[in-house]
């Protein structure tokens with residue numbers, strides 16, 4: 001009898017590295033730069049990347065944007081390639097090892113949709129942000145009725161309902177200031193993956209809720 005282990009998530013596969021480089025998601029650092037150009041984070045502010053993967057965004061925000069950066073990921077395996085000097089640490093998005101009101105910005109790129117409990121993570125983001133803090137999210141969203149995407153073990157397995165996210169943000173005390181559609185970068189990455197033979201993203205049969213990609217910026221609404 002053949003034993004099958006747990007499926008390897010897409011973000012740990014060589015095909016994603018080949019298709020996306022060291023940012024394990026659509027849009028790359030260009031989308032990160034777009035977000036920070038809109039977010040107005042104070043100069044040299046403290047920024048936390050939650051689900052930082054290989055640490056590429058943390059490095060970029062530190063070296064190019066000159067922020068005081070921190071990064072956490074649940075997987076040590078993901079962070080092991082990151083330069084030691086970045087000081088990344090292992091933590092769950094729903095339980096962050098930082099003091100309340102201690103960050104000017106939290107960035108969460110293609111991670112929220114993976115989490116079993118999005119609300120708990122948002123509560124935690126709100127807790128560590130200052131009263132003028134900013135939350136930057138980029139992630140896969142639903143652009144049609146919610147069926148299975150046919151895409152397994154990636155952010156695309158469970159795309160976010162943007163309406164639900166906005167409602168949740170409002171309840172948690174955030175105000176959405178920017179919401180942009182970036183679905184083109186998802187299509188481009190998906191095409192590269194298909195041409196590299198990545199089987200997990202081949203939509204099955206006639207299903208598919210046309211997942212899209214969104215950039216959302218929300219400010220803490222405490223002032």
Ligand SMILES: C[S@@+](CC[C@H](N)C(=O)[O-])C[C@H]1O[C@@H](n2cnc3c(N)ncnc32)[C@H](O)[C@@H]1O
Nearest residue numbers: 011023024051052053073074075078092093109
């Ligand atoms: C699609 S990758 C994105 C990585 C990175 N944000 C980037 O843009 O390159 C998703 C990342 O979320 C991490 N992750 C999954 N569940 C998490 C959790 N509960 N808390 C923190 N990180 C988590 C994974 O280990 C993985 O590195």
